[in-house]
Amino acid sequence: MTNYEAIIGLEVHLQINTKSKIFCECSTQFGAEPNANTCVICTSQPGAIPILNKKAVEAIVKTGLALNFTINKQCTFARKQYFYPDVAKNYQITQSEPPLCSKGKLTITINKQEKVINITRIHLEEDAGKLIHEIGSRKLDYSLLDLNRAGIGLMELVTEPELVSPQEAFEFLTELKNIVEYLRTSECDMEKGKMRCDVNVSIRPIGQKKLGTRVEIKNMNSISGVRDAIAYEVERQKKILKTGGKILQETRLWEADEGVTKSMRSKENALDYRYFPEPDLVPFDLSDSFIEELQKQIPELPKARKARFIKDYNLSEYDASYLTSTKALADYYEEALNTLKDKKSAAKLIVNWIFTELNAKLNISKTCISKSSISSRNLAKLVSLILDGTISGKIAKIVFEEMYKNSTDPQLIIKEKGLLQISDEITIIKICKEAISENSKAVSEFKAGKKKALGAIIGLVMKKSNGQANPKVVNEILLKELKDN
Ligand code: ADP
Ligand code: MG
Ligand code: ZN
Numbered sequence: 001m002t003n004y005e006a007i008i009g010l011e012v013h014l015q016i017n018t019k020s021k022i023f024c025e026c027s028t029q030f031g032a033e034p035n036a037n038t039c040v041i042c043t044s045q046p047g048a049i050p051i052l053n054k055k056a057v058e059a060i061v062k063t064g065l066a067l068n069f070t071i072n073k074q075c076t077f078a079r080k081q082y083f084y085p086d087v088a089k090n091y092q093i094t095q096s097e098p099p100l101c102s103k104g105k106l107t108i109t110i111n112k113q114e115k116v117i118n119i120t121r122i123h124l125e126e127d128a129g130k131l132i133h134e135i136g137s138r139k140l141d142y143s144l145l146d147l148n149r150a151g152i153g154l155m156e157l158v159t160e161p162e163l164v165s166p167q168e169a170f171e172f173l174t175e176l177k178n179i180v181e182y183l184r185t186s187e188c189d190m191e192k193g194k195m196r197c198d199v200n201v202s203i204r205p206i207g208q209k210k211l212g213t214r215v216e217i218k219n220m221n222s223i224s225g226v227r228d229a230i231a232y233e234v235e236r237q238k239k240i241l242k243t244g245g246k247i248l249q250e251t252r253l254w255e256a257d258e259g260v261t262k263s264m265r266s267k268e269n270a271l272d273y274r275y276f277p278e279p280d281l282v283p284f285d286l287s288d289s290f291i292e293e294l295q296k297q298i299p300e301l302p303k304a305r306k307a308r309f310i311k312d313y314n315l316s317e318y319d320a321s322y323l324t325s326t327k328a329l330a331d332y333y334e335e336a337l338n339t340l341k342d343k344k345s346a347a348k349l350i351v352n353w354i355f356t357e358l359n360a361k362l363n364i365s366k367t368c369i370s371k372s373s374i375s376s377r378n379l380a381k382l383v384s385l386i387l388d389g390t391i392s393g394k395i396a397k398i399v400f401e402e403m404y405k406n407s408t409d410p411q412l413i414i415k416e417k418g419l420l421q422i423s424d425e426i427t428i429i430k431i432c433k434e435a436i437s438e439n440s441k442a443v444s445e446f447k448a449g450k451k452k453a454l455g456a457i458i459g460l461v462m463k464k465s466n467g468q469a470n471p472k473v474v475n476e477i478l479l480k481e482l483k484d485n
Contacts, residue, residue, distance in 0.1 A: 002205045002206075002241075002242075003205070003206045004203040004204060004205055004206065004237075004238050004241065005164060005203065005204060005205075005206050006164055006165060006166075006201065006202070006203050006230070006234045007161045007162075007163075007164060007201075007202050007203070007204065007211055007212070007214075008161065008163040008164065008165075008168070008169050008199065008200065008201050008230060009158070009159050009160065009161035009162070009163070009200040009214075010157075010158075010159045010163065010169060010172065010173070010197055010198070010199060010200070010226075011156060011157070011158050011159075011197065011198040011200070012156070012157045012158075012159075012173070012176065012195065012196070012197050013127075013154050013155070013156050013195070013196045013197070013198075014063075014154065014155045014156075014157065014180060014185070014186035014188065014194070014195055015028075015127065015152055015153070015154055015186055015187070015193070015194040015195070016055075016056050016059045016060070016124075016152070016153035016154065016155055016185060016186055017059065017184055017185055017186050017187050018053055018055040018056055018059065018153060019055075020053060020055075021037075021042055021053065021126075021151040021152050021153065022052070022053050022056045022124065022126050022151060022152065022153030022154075023041055023042070023050030023051060023052060023053070023093065023126060023151055024039050024041035024042050024050070024051070024151055025039070026038060026039050026041075026042055026151065028152050028153075030192050030194075032148055034132075034144070034146040034148065035145075035146055035147055035148060036148065037148045038147045038148065038150070041151065042126075042147060042150045042151030043088060043147050043150070044087065044088035044089035044150075049280050050093060050278075050280055050281060052077075052281060053153060056124060056153040057075065057100070057124070057286070058294055059153070059155065059183075059185035059186070060100050060101060060122055060123075060124055060155050060185070061100065061101070061286070061290075061291060061294050062183055062185055062294050062297065062298060063101070063122060063155060063180060063183055063185045063186075064100065064101030064104060064122055065291075065294060065295050065298060066179055066182075066183055066298055066301060067101075067104040067105065067106055067119060067122075067179065068104050068105045069101035069102060069103060069104035069119070069122065070101070070102050070103050070104075071100065071101060071286070071291055072098040072099065072100055072101070072102060073285050073286045073287075073288075073291075074098060074283060074284075074285055074286075075095075075100060075283065075284055075285070075286060076095065076096075076098070076277065076278075076281075076283040077093050077094070077095055077124075077277070077278035077281040077283075078093075078094055078095060078096040078275045078276060078277055078278055079091040079092070079093060079094075079275065079276055079277075079278050080092045080093075080094045080096075080125075080273045080275055081273055081274050081275075082272075082273060084128065085131060085143075085145065086128040086129035086130060086131050086145065086147075086150065087128045087129065087150065088147075092125060092126060092128065093125065093126050093278055093281070094123060094124070094125035094126070094156075095123035095124055095125065096123075096275045099121040099122060099123035100122065100123060100124060101121060101122040101123070102120070102121050103118070103119070103120070103121075104118075104119040104121075104122065105117065105118055105119060106119060106172060106175060106176060106179075107175075108168060108171040108172050108175055109171065109321075110165075110167065110168055110171055115168070117159060117160070117162050117163060117168075117172055118159070118160040118162055119157060119158070119159050119160070120158045120159060120160055121157070121158050122155050122156065122157045122158075123155070123156055124153060124154070124155060124156075125153075125154050125156055126150070126151050126152070126153065126154065127149050127150065127151065127152040127153070127154050128149065128150055129145055129146055129147040129148070129149055129150035130145075130146045130147075130148075130149055131143050131144070131145055131146075132144040132145070132146060149193075155185070155186065157176070159172070161200065161202075161211060161214075165230075166226075166227040166228070166230040166231040166234070167227065169199065169226055169227060169230055170223055170224070170226065170227040173197065173223045173226060174223055174325070174326075175302075177195060177223070177326075178302050178324075178325065178326055178327060179301055179302060181326075181327040181328075182299055182300070182301050182302065182327055183298065183299070190221045190222055190223070191221070193221060195221075196219055196220065196221055197219075197220045197221075197226055198216055198217065198218050198219065198220070199216070199217040199220060199226055199229060199230060199233075200214045200215070200216050200217075201214060201215050201216075201217065201230055201233045201234060201237070202214040202215070202237070202247070203234060203237045203238060203241065203247075212237075212247065213246075213247040213248070213249050214249060215233060215237070215247065215248075215249070215250055215251075215252055215261075216250070216251045216252070216267060217229050217230075217233065217251075217252050217253065217254050217261055218251055218252075218253060218264065219253075220254060222256075225254060225256055228254075228256075228259065229254040229261055232254075232259060232260060232261055233252070233261050236261065248263075248266065249266065249267045250263055250264070250265065250266045250267050251263075251264045251265050251266075251267050252264055302324045302325075302327075302330070303324075305324050305330055306320045306321060306323075306324040307320075309323060309324065309330075312343075313337070313343065313344065313347035313348075314344060314347060314348070315347060315348065315351065319348075319351050319355075322355070323351065323354075326369075328368055328369050328370040329354075329369050331370070332354070332369045332370065332372070332376045333350065333351070333354065333376075335376035335377070336350050336376035336377065336379050336380040336383075337350060337380065339376070339377050339380045339381075340380050340383075340384055342387075345387060346380065346383050346384060346387060349383045349386065349387065350379065350380065350383050353379060353382070353383060353400075354369075354379075357397070357400055358372065358374065358379070361404050373403075373404055373405075373406075373407045374400075374403050374404055374407065375407070378403055378407075378408075378409055378410060379403075381409065381410050381411065382396055382399060382400060382403065382410040385399075385410055385411070385414070389421060389423060389470060390414070390420060390421055391414060391419060391420065391421050392421050392467065392468065392469075392470065392471060394462075394467045395414075395419050395421065395467055395468060398417075398419065398467075399413050399414060399419065402417075419468065420468065421468055421469070421470050422465055422468045422469045422470060423470040423473050425473065425477065428461075428465075428469055428470070428473050428474055428477050429477055429481070431461050431464050431465055431469065432457075432461055432474065432477050432478050432481055433481065434464065435457050435460040435461045435464060435478075436457065436478075436481060436482070438460065439456060439457055439460055442454075442456040442457050443457070443482065446482060447482070454478065454479075454482075457478055458471070458474055458475065458478065461474050461478070462474070
């Protein structure tokens with residue numbers, strides 16, 4: 001029986017985060033009235049001349065530098081020709097050879113090991129418009145054209161065929177998104193189509209050098225969708241080869257609801273596009289100082305932030321990796337910590353609250369941490385109230401529930417509900433004495449040497465105090481009381 005391995009290459013389109021489009025002054029704002037953001041250039045009127053947006057070049061160079069690319073100083077554009085009604089001029093302005101960025105790298109962690117994935121190129125191009133075939137659930141018997149997206153700048157990033165599993169593709173895209181979010185060169189919002197991915201998948205018998213025939217799955221708009229689609233596609237291809245069939249080179253679509261890929265069209269070859277130099281955009285060279293200036297603007301990236309978390313906050317490798325896996329999470333954590341004076345003692349406790357209680361809530365409500373009803377400031381307050389002994393860990397969970405429901409300040413909740421921790425010895429001695437007299441069985445067991453019996457008495461004290469007695473003080477007093485009588 002032949003065993004097969006999967007080979008995957010990704011093409012990622014990232015909408016560049018600029019105010020205006022790449023070749024005109026129209027706004028890139030998402031969700032505007034159809035065709036509100038258009039002009040003679042992005043609607044492809046004959047004779048309209050594109051003018052390059054410098055900010056788009058800055059964005060791609062920054063992205064390239066952060067991903068260890070070689071920046072090609074010569075900037076040239078080409079026409080990629082095809083017919084499609086959402087690009088009225090019948091060609092797309094893109095970059096052919098050379099792209100602005102060649103030969104980059106991204107390191108992913110897979111099974112606790114680092115693996116470097118080579119990235120072939122990143123180039124600039126313009127986005128296309130959108131054809132609309134339905135309004136709400138009503139299918140139209142004509143099509144509408146919205147050119148708001150036409151001419152928005154894109155960075156297209158193409159990887160080498162080096163990923164070998166659905167999980168590797170997932171890690172690659174997650175890490176890429178993470179880094180680009182730090183750079184702010186794209187918002188990477190997949191729901192708004194600001195990050196899209198074409199996935200190329202083939203399989204080959206293990207040991208064979210030559211790549212198998214690839215299938216391209218177009219326009220994926222979620223990272224977990226990419227993982228699912230690859231897993232499905234690899235199995236589909238294996239079944240075909242194992243029963244003596246042949247893989248067709250084709251473009252397929254992922255049907256998320258059904259969990260299958262479906263054939264869309266057989267794949268045209270790149271030659272069909274008849275690229276030629278764009279005569280309306282004159283080639284020019286980037287200066288060294290332009291590139292150096294952008295290098296200086298690159299902020300702290302996830303890897304460096306992780307190392308800093310370990311060093312400054314004494315976090316474990318695991319905690320720091322998890323916290324820096326998305327920018328939103330790392331920002332939330334650090335915002336919480338920055339509101340506190342004594343960061344070191346709160347650092348681990350905040351991690352615990354995020355990992356357990358907060359994550360559980362966010363998972364259920366499918367909310368991103370940046371939209372959490374508990375603000376980072378309020379979570380930090382809760383943790384400091386535990387640390388200074390105002391409330392016990394147990395009461396904190398009750399307060400947390402309330403905070404999550406109503407976004408309230410924990411101090412207000414404690415005040416309103418009278419949840420302050422009781423540390424006052426006289427009160428606690430009184431409750432302890434009651435508990436001792438009401439549980440003579442546990443008391444005699446304890447005195448006979450069964451240390452565990454103390455737990456039952458502590459439990460009774462906590463119950464009597466509505467969970468508000470300070471457990472440390474309770475423990476001390478009980479031991480003393482039991483010794484004395
Ligand atoms: P196109 O633009 O026509 O889709 P490219 O040559 O730019 O073609 O390749 C696109 C992507 O396909 C790249 O990420 C590349 O790594 C990947 N790729 C190429 N051949 C294979 C293959 N046999 N199996 C899997 N991926 C492949
Ligand atoms: Mg392709
Ligand atoms: Zn325009």
